[in-house]
Amino acid sequence: MSIEIGIYSFEGYYSSPIYIEEKPGLYAIFCRTYEKDLLIDIGESENVKLRIQDNESANCWRRNCPSALGYTVLYTPKLDKKGRMKIEEEIRDEYNPVCGRI
Numbered sequence: 001m002s003i004e005i006g007i008y009s010f011e012g013y014y015s016s017p018i019y020i021e022e023k024p025g026l027y028a029i030f031c032r033t034y035e036k037d038l039l040i041d042i043g044e045s046e047n048v049k050l051r052i053q054d055n056e057s058a059n060c061w062r063r064n065c066p067s068a069l070g071y072t073v074l075y076t077p078k079l080d081k082k083g084r085m086k087i088e089e090e091i092r093d094e095y096n097p098v099c100g101r102i
Contacts (some may be wrong), residue, residue, distance in 0.1 A: 008071055010028055010074045011075070023049075027051065028042050031061075031070075033069075041060070041100040043057075064098050066077060
């Protein structure tokens with residue numbers, strides 16, 4: 001399954017980061033509700049799985065999501081940090097997620 005975020009196609013929804021690979025890319029955290037899914041954070045990393053598992057914004061995710069979290073990922077093996085950060089900034093500007101502000 002893929003999720004469109006802006007012009008990008010993220011893989012997911014995963015119910016846990018255990019399903020995510022240890023690769024460079026971007027991750028998006030959603031609060032899953034019956035009405036709609038809300039993007040609450042977006043980030044980038046050289047290793048998206050480890051970044052999600054050890055993220056200082058995890059408390060913000062739980063505070064802002066009384067239901068289940070959903071994890072999506074966009075693997076970017078050909079982009080460097082600067083390229084990933086450009087995509088992250090673009091998505092933040094469009095969706096204004098509540099957690100993990102730069």
